[in-house]
Amino acid sequence: MATPVYSGAARTPQRGRPRDASRDDALRQAALEVMAEVGYRALTMDAVAARARAGKATIYRRWESKLDLVIDTCTQLAQRNLAEPDTGSLAGDLREFLSAFAAFLSGPIGKAAQALVGELPHEPELATAFRDTFLIAQRDVLRRILDRADERGELRANAPRGMAVEIAGAALIYRLMLTGDPLDLPFVDRVVDQVLLPLVAEGQ
Amino acid sequence: MATPVYSGAARTPQRGRPRDASRDDALRQAALEVMAEVGYRALTMDAVAARARAGKATIYRRWESKLDLVIDTCTQLAQRNLAEPDTGSLAGDLREFLSAFAAFLSGPIGKAAQALVGELPHEPELATAFRDTFLIAQRDVLRRILDRADERGELRANAPRGMAVEIAGAALIYRLMLTGDPLDLPFVDRVVDQVLLPLVAEGQ
Amino acid sequence: MATPVYSGAARTPQRGRPRDASRDDALRQAALEVMAEVGYRALTMDAVAARARAGKATIYRRWESKLDLVIDTCTQLAQRNLAEPDTGSLAGDLREFLSAFAAFLSGPIGKAAQALVGELPHEPELATAFRDTFLIAQRDVLRRILDRADERGELRANAPRGMAVEIAGAALIYRLMLTGDPLDLPFVDRVVDQVLLPLVAEGQ
Amino acid sequence: MATPVYSGAARTPQRGRPRDASRDDALRQAALEVMAEVGYRALTMDAVAARARAGKATIYRRWESKLDLVIDTCTQLAQRNLAEPDTGSLAGDLREFLSAFAAFLSGPIGKAAQALVGELPHEPELATAFRDTFLIAQRDVLRRILDRADERGELRANAPRGMAVEIAGAALIYRLMLTGDPLDLPFVDRVVDQVLLPLVAEGQ
DNA sequence: CGTTAAACGAGACGGTACGTCGAGTCTTTCG
DNA sequence: CGAAAGACTCGACGTACCGTCTCGTTTAACG
Structure with a gap:
């Protein structure tokens, strides 16, 4: 699941026509x-197949279901869009990462x-796959x-680092998915200044 | 949407058999x-109708769609389960409300x-309806x-009350829906002690 | 099989919306x-459904398969097209019936x-159904x-009546289905004069 | 069609690996x-290929379609099973040939x-091919x-020889394909004695 | 004897139809 | 008229074959 299922990891000689990776x-x-x-x-799978000029069987050969296809498509994109910042300061790193993450979530991938x-x-x-890619990647950066x-x-x-990581993700996701309020820079700044830094930074 | 649509607000004399409200x-x-x-x-609507020994038309007469039925069912329950605590202290009220809310979300309604x-x-x-009932009710209590x-x-x-309200909800929902970690009492305590009280309470 | 399957012979009072017979x-x-x-x-079933502006389920509710639908359609027509002649003479009856049957078979139903x-x-x-309608009807007339x-x-x-009936049908069907030669009047006349009358008629 | 298509009648020198005739x-x-x-x-072609441990392309290289494969398989068998009798008498020849033909048709090839x-x-x-092999071979013997x-x-x-040939074939095929009655010796005898001999033999 | 071109098993490919199922609507009968 | 039952249209589902197309491998005949 979650990534195209190639028929057996270490296939001996490779029989038959190989999968066309460009598909x-x-x-x-x-x-x-x-x-x-x-x-x-x-x-719908029909729509995806039609748009890619592919047969439905070609999809089902690689992904088990619509969900599997979609999560693979998303995690693929997520891994390319979660750059790790290094500005030299905690506040700078948090601001940069969270605003990049917020921008990413505000696009079609967010929906x-x-x-x-x-x-x-x-x-x-699916839950396992989702957590092992989408969530872990983001939490590890934090x-x-x-x-x-x-x-x-x-x-x-x-400093309660685990809680900080959790709150950072939660604040963004909650806005995105529940309240629908905008994930803009002022909001990121307020989360960093009012919640995260007081939680973990020295001398607050 | 969201609540059973009774056929016209001011129905003149009310002809024919009245709707059976117990349905x-x-x-x-x-x-x-x-x-x-x-x-x-x-x-499926067929399954719901069969279980209630009702015709599908009876459902569609009251709710516009499957989603409408489900959200109404949920909000109905939410309103009965969000009691407002009054322990006399901020910490006590937060602990009591959030743990009750966590218990509620951990049940079938959460899914x-x-x-x-x-x-x-x-x-x-649907988003509007969901926010106007599920979210607003919980935020107003907080x-x-x-x-x-x-x-x-x-x-x-x-004290940044809006942020406190938002973080309180976010912390619970994030666990429930994303990480899947348990919404237990120790977690509620940590959210209250480490995050919420430092954010708003005097003398922390 | 072979005729629309109405849901149970002696249904008690008849619940729900009845089948729309015009379909x-x-x-x-x-x-x-x-x-x-x-x-x-x-x-294809899709084509039939589309042309009748019907859902496929409506077809499958009445006939079990494409074959079932087609044989029912054909026998329905066969029963309306096998008029029984009565000219007053054996030769006349045979000629009239066989030429009508030949004309019927030469149309689309034949294919x-x-x-x-x-x-x-x-x-x-299917074989049983086919024999009990298509064949029996024609043989009974003869x-x-x-x-x-x-x-x-x-x-x-x-006179070997059974053989006469069998040869009459066989001669037509063989031409129709095997040789593809035309089922025209001269052929019918030759079958009647050369084969059938010598087989059964007095004084030949 | 109808027989394996070897790739061009007069292939110049014959390059590459030759067809494996045993396939x-x-x-x-x-x-x-x-x-x-x-x-x-x-x-299905897949089933045939799988049973013969062959690739589908190997089939399509030799026959153009499923039908082509099947008709070739059948005519191949037919040509080996239609021996021409010579008993010295018309009645004997007819009886022997028709009973052999009936036996052949009663086996799997008949279906x-x-x-x-x-x-x-x-x-x-296909019709042309079928008539030129299956039918003509049998009619020529008669x-x-x-x-x-x-x-x-x-x-x-x-004597109406054409009609006799046609009726002989028709009587057998009609039983085989339409009525399903047995193609046994008594039936062959009755066809010969009651229909064919009276039709063509001297002094009946 | 090495080259080479076609045949071979295997199986992926774009398609089309399958028979089923769920949605939302409509049409009966009964109470 | 309301409600139960179930037929209706529509459209997507996931599967199965179709006939074609690569693959990697084998096998003669040519050079």
């Missing part, structure tokens, strides 16, 4: 376009991600930002 | 049971709510808790 | 048109019937023609 | 087995042949039987 991208691209146009719910979240309770495998701040002596002793 | 609850109950068993996605969240980006009316604390002199001057 | 004919008509245009093999014949070996139920001739004293004693 | 028989054998098991309709007949109306090329009887003076003057 993977064409199909992901088609999925992204359709999803941007009509949303996750109204996305797709939200749709996926709706499926998590009924699809444990964790490393805090580690570097600690090395520079910017953190309080016993 | 509303029977249908909501059936919807809840089916959703608890198979989840939102796999819930249903999460499913609804997945639909919000593509259904503006806001009043803060107001009472202020009257007792427990709040700092210029 | 039967609309669907049969659509099937006939499509079959005339593209043949049996290329006839459809031939397609059905190809399915008989693998579908025992048998009655011979009976009336016997009453008029036109038949030889011990 | 022809293996594929025909596989086709026959599959057809015997599931019938013509349900026979396959019937399936092919169902395709004739929509496939003119014609030669009548010729030899004529040379022996057994035939009436002006």
Whole structure:
């Protein structure tokens, strides 16, 4: 799940015609376009296949379901868009990362991600995959930002890093998915200044 | 939307057989049971009708769609489960309200709510309805808790109440819907002690 | 099979919306048109449904399969086109009936019937249905023609009526389905004069 | 069509690996087995290829279609099973040939042949091929039987030989394909004695 | 004897139709 | 008239074959 299933990891000689790897991208691209146009719910496999000029079997050969296709398409994009900042200060790093993340979530991927979240309770495998890619990647960046701040002596002793990481993600996701309020720079600044820095930084 | 549509506000003398109001609850109950068993996605109108021994038309006469039925079922329950605490202290009120809210979300309603969240980006009316009931109700309670604390002199001057309300909800929802970590008492305590009280309470 | 399956013979009071009988004919008509245009093999249920502006489920509710639909359509027509002649003489009756039957088979129904014949070996139920309607109807007419001739004293004693009936049908079907030679009047005359009358008529 | 298409009659020098002629028989054998098991309709090229452990391309290199493969398989068998009798008498020759033909048709080839007949109306090329092999071969044998009887003076003057040939084939095929009654010896005897001999033999 | 071109098994590819299922609507009968 | 039952249209589902197209490998005949 979550990535195209190639038929067996270490296939001995490779029998038959090999999968055309360029179809993977064409199909992901088609999925992204359709999803941007009509949303996750109204996305149909027929539409994706038609847009990519592919047969439906070609999709089902690589992904088990619509969900599997969509989450793979999203995580693929997420990994390319979560650059790790290094401005030299905790406040700078947080601001830069969170605003980049907010911008990323405000685009079409944000809507797709939200749709996926709706499926998590009924699809444990999807939930695992989602957490192992989408969430972990973002949390690890935050964790490393805090580690570097600690090395520079910017953190309080016993600063609750886990809580800081959690609150940072929660604040953004909550706005995105629940309240619908804008994920803009002023909001990011307020989260950093009012909540995160007081929580972990020395001398606040 | 969101509540049963009774056929015209000021129906003149009221001709024919009146709607059987007890069917509303029977249908909501059936919807809840089916959703608890198979989840939102796999819930079908036929299944709900069959379980309530009702015709599908009877459902559509009251709710416009599957989503409408589900959100009404959920908000109905939410309103009955969000009691407003008054322990006499800010910490006590927060702890009590958030732990009650966490317990509520940990049940079947939590899963249903999460499913609804997945639909919000593509259904503006649903989003409005969801925010006007689910969210507002919960935020208003928090806001009043803060107001009472202020009257007792427990709040700092210029305490960022809006941010506190937002972070409180975000922390719970994020765990529930994204990370899947447990919404237990220790977590609630940590949110209150490490994040909320430092954010707004006097003398921290 | 072979006729629209109405849901249970002696249904107690008849609950729910009844089948719309006019859809039967609309669907049969659509099937006939499509079959005339593209043949049996290329006839698809989608095409029939689209032409009748019906859902596929509506077809499958009445007939179990494409074959079932087609044979019902054909036998329906067969029963309306096998008029029984009564000219007063054996030769006249035979000539009239066989030429009418030949004309009937030369039309689109002939091709459809031939397609059905190809399915008989693998579908025992279909074979039974086909024989009980298509064949029996035609053979009964021939048998009655011979009976009336016997009453008029036109038949030889011990005339092999069964063989006569069989040869009459065989001669036409063989031309239609195997050789493809025309089923015209001269051929019918030769079958009657050279084969059938010598076989059964007195004084030949 | 109808026989394996070897790639061009006068191929200049013959380059590359030559066709493996043993695959022809293996594929025909596989086709026959599959057809015997599931019938013509349900026979798929994939199944034939799998049973013969061949690639589909190997089949399509030799036959243009499923139909082409099947008709070739059948005519191949037909040509080996239509021995020409010479008993010295018309009645004997007819009896021997028709009973051999009946036995042949009663086996699995009979079912396959019937399936092919169902395709004739929509496939003119197939019809031509079928008639030029299956039909002509059988009719020629009958014609030669009548010729030899004529040379022996057994035939009436002006005996309708064409009609006799047609009726002989028709009687058998009609039973086989339409009525499903058994093609046994008594039936053959009755056809010969009651219909064919009276039609053409001297002094009946 | 090495080159080379076609045949071979395998299986992916774009298509088309399948038969089923769910949605939302419509049409009966019964109370 | 309301409500239960269930037929209706529509459209997507995931599967199965079709006939074609690569692949990597094998096998003769040519040079």
